[in-house]
Amino acid sequence: MSEFNYRNGTLWAEEVSLEKIAEQFGTPTYVYSRAHFEKQYQIYADALGDHPGLICYAVKANSNLGVLSLLAQLGAGFDIVSGGELERVLLAGGDPSRIVFSGVGKTAEEMRRALEVGVHCFNVESEAELGRLEAVAAECGAKAPVSLRVNPDVDAGTHPYISTGLKENKFGIDIEIAPEVYRRAAASPHIKVIGVDCHIGSQLTEIAPFLDALDRLLILADKLADQGIQLEHLDLGGGLGVRYRGEEPPQAGDYLAAVMERLGERQLGLILEPGRSIAANGGLLLTRVEFLKRTEEHNFAIVDAAMNDNLRPALYQAWQDIVPVTPADGEAELWDIVGPVCETGDFLGKHRTLALQPGQLLAMLSAGAYGFTMSSNYNTRPRAAEVLVDGDKTYLVRARETLADLVRGESLVPARLTTRE
Numbered sequence: 001m002s003e004f005n006y007r008n009g010t011l012w013a014e015e016v017s018l019e020k021i022a023e024q025f026g027t028p029t030y031v032y033s034r035a036h037f038e039k040q041y042q043i044y045a046d047a048l049g050d051h052p053g054l055i056c057y058a059v060k061a062n063s064n065l066g067v068l069s070l071l072a073q074l075g076a077g078f079d080i081v082s083g084g085e086l087e088r089v090l091l092a093g094g095d096p097s098r099i100v101f102s103g104v105g106k107t108a109e110e111m112r113r114a115l116e117v118g119v120h121c122f123n124v125e126s127e128a129e130l131g132r133l134e135a136v137a138a139e140c141g142a143k144a145p146v147s148l149r150v151n152p153d154v155d156a157g158t159h160p161y162i163s164t165g166l167k168e169n170k171f172g173i174d175i176e177i178a179p180e181v182y183r184r185a186a187a188s189p190h191i192k193v194i195g196v197d198c199h200i201g202s203q204l205t206e207i208a209p210f211l212d213a214l215d216r217l218l219i220l221a222d223k224l225a226d227q228g229i230q231l232e233h234l235d236l237g238g239g240l241g242v243r244y245r246g247e248e249p250p251q252a253g254d255y256l257a258a259v260m261e262r263l264g265e266r267q268l269g270l271i272l273e274p275g276r277s278i279a280a281n282g283g284l285l286l287t288r289v290e291f292l293k294r295t296e297e298h299n300f301a302i303v304d305a306a307m308n309d310n311l312r313p314a315l316y317q318a319w320q321d322i323v324p325v326t327p328a329d330g331e332a333e334l335w336d337i338v339g340p341v342c343e344t345g346d347f348l349g350k351h352r353t354l355a356l357q358p359g360q361l362l363a364m365l366s367a368g369a370y371g372f373t374m375s376s377n378y379n380t381r382p383r384a385a386e387v388l389v390d391g392d393k394t395y396l397v398r399a400r401e402t403l404a405d406l407v408r409g410e411s412l413v414p415a416r417l418t419t420r421e
């Protein structure tokens, strides 16, 4: 059941009406349901049960401190990809020993900081990165815990921009050469080999590609064990899809059960890095219709949210449902829901059948993941407010940006010196 439901003809987030949220905080505003995040995280945690391992929420999906703090309170682990995400997790009260650090381009400074706070593991994506980590750990007198991210060359069957486990992608180390890299890592006094990981893509709607990748990782882990390199854990990354438009993705519990069965008697811990499946359907983007504009070709509803607030439709032609907060009377027509940004690609949804009026509130659903985190200030638009609903309480977990926020750090240049003739 969704935490966003109609009651008495208007849409609510848990126990708060969205009309009220718009009145109090304005639009555009991201609205999150605490209960949804908790429920989704708990499904993973329960499915893992007593099996050693971690559910490391992928911070990039939604990195608001309020969201991170509620997950930290549940004892979640975190998957980070930058020094910035690391500091966010720490600010939110996350436990550094439950952090895995992914990403293809970690800087020496980021590595130093992660070693200093004691992250659980570095997911190393190349030999060059391993070399840098080794040098940084030596300089710090530390031994860096490492898992190699391998590229298992499986087709995740998802959008090409979010498919990451094919040979042609920039991610991970070719699984064929991984044993050699493991030997090098295991021989280093500054590296502690603890795991293997992969992440084959995002918004997967089938279990099969995950299990294909798992099988390949298990063959590798067994081979390494034969060579005396015993891994402690296996990390399958994130990637489980959600329903945006009629998809029927597997349930996290079923997915994990299938994985655990495959692990069999092996003494291998399990790490997962779910982002979207925890966050996406826990949020919506609340926006108001500014103008209705009819042309010969199209009906446009110009709303106050735009591609800078949610880039997914423009970048991936992604579909997210758009619904009226309080359905208006009148005949439904076909509308393109577009923003005020000066780009033809600035749309939130095309060909939507809705009865619209100026001033009406709309909710773009499934916006809890990769919504705010991918937003920008394009067209000098302040980023939206973020509100977290917990039962009948609302928390402004990020204030709407102001013009002062937007120009912070910028400066004018002095007038050009006149040159002599």
Ligand code: LLP
Pocket (backbone or CB within 6 Å): 058, 061, 079, 102, 103, 162, 199, 201, 202, 203, 237, 238, 239, 240, 273, 274, 275, 276, 277, 312, 316, 369, 370, 374
């Ligand atoms: N772990 C790693 C190493 C990743 O690269 C990602 C996502 C995740 C975990 C989390 O994956 P999830 O469970 O959320 O599928 N912006 C795109 C999605 C990009 C995903 C990037 N990596 C979108 O809006 O669809």
